[in-house]
């Protein structure tokens with residue numbers, strides 16, 4: 001490399017970080033951030049940042065291909081599934097899914113929270129969306145029994161939101177779709193545990209919860225669902241086939257975000273893969289749930305068997321105490337514990353990158369708060 005400029009960049013600088021319980025964008029592995037910082041000005045000797053390079057360059061080609069290969073190996077993605085790195089977040093998928101898959105203009109939705117509801121409402125713009133089950137009667141605090149639902153005979157797919165970020169519930173068994181294609185939003189549980197990709201037609205998730213920076217959405221789609229037979233008027237860029245044919249490079253992809261996702265995949269591999277991730281996540285969640293079950297002050301809000309490993313909502317019996325807790329926790333270095341604006345209370349999101357020490361420290365803090373505010 002012929003460089004025009006070379007200089008010493010690093011100065012010793014102390015960094016302090018909080019325990020960040022944000023639901024998303026959320027905590028990322030410190031190791032990944034440090035590595036990205038080191039590569040910021042000069043990515044592996046190429047004299048540029050990943051933000052500055054062509055998405056058609058050899059260097060970026062290697063980045064995106066490696067990211068895809070690592071994701072495939074983590075999730076055991078079979079060869080007849082395509083992996084796409086797209087933009088527009090989960091919200092664009094709410095539309096892109098019906099545009100591409102609603103051949104009969106009928107789809108069944110299981111509504112277990114705000115995100116599933118939004119997807120359901122969006123699908124109505126494109127055809128008949130049937131709400132075949134819901135848990136709205138009890139503020140989405142449980143997952144309905146989906147073993148024998150009235151699946152529509154002509155449904156193009158059955159849609160679920162697998163982990164409900166706002167309410168803290170998770171499907172522990174997938175619905176019986178009676179042979180119909182299953183479509184799942186896994187934004188907030190992506191790579192938190194192993195999953196059997198073959199059970200789905202399409203899996204997607206915004207990466208800003210558990211994998212990377214906002215701006216990337218990953219779609220894993222079975223080959224036979226990638227066709228030119230889409231709803232009339234579907235924009236070219238919204239056809240999965242367009243992106244599949246171009247290996248996610250039809251237009252400029254979110255290059256830097258994909259690069260960080262790739263680093264997180266490597267980090268998960270180093271942690272031992274998804275089996276290990278699951279084990280750590282169960283251990284972390286148990287620390288918090290066990291305390292919620294024994295506390296006189298704090299209570300979990302979700303039916304026990306449906307509890308999420310990733311998002312843990314809880315309340316006290318007074319709004320004032322909730323507010324006091326959130327304020328004191330923040331002062332003590334526990335950030336973003338406020339529940340979603342639609343439900344209030346508290347929520348601790350304990351994604352892959354939240355260290356177990358963070359959860360232990362939070363529970364110690366809650367115990368102390370409980371004693372002091374009896």
Ligand SMILES: *Cc1c(COP(=O)(O)O)cnc(C)c1O
Pocket residue numbers: 024088089090091092115161163164165185186187188206209
């Ligand atoms: C955050 C979230 C969304 C919305 O994601 P955007 O990227 O903001 O569109 C959708 N579904 C789930 C499960 C989420 O957690």
